[in-house]
Amino acid sequence: MVQTMEEAVKQAKTLTKQESICLLSPVASSYGYFKNFQERGRIFKELVKKEEIEE
Numbered sequence: 001m002v003q004t005m006e007e008a009v010k011q012a013k014t015l016t017k018q019e020s021i022c023l024l025s026p027v028a029s030s031y032g033y034f035k036n037f038q039e040r041g042r043i044f045k046e047l048v049k050k051e052e053i054e055e
Helices: 005-015 037-053
Strands: none
């Protein structure tokens, strides 16, 4: 388990095998962290792109 979306993306990168897909599927609502699901998705995509650049 992780505490932030950034930690989740980093862990997903570590655990996901090359040429595989990792699906974001939160098990609980995230209203306390994000305005709505669109914001959550936008931030997720930004973090994934950031991780790709840092490779």
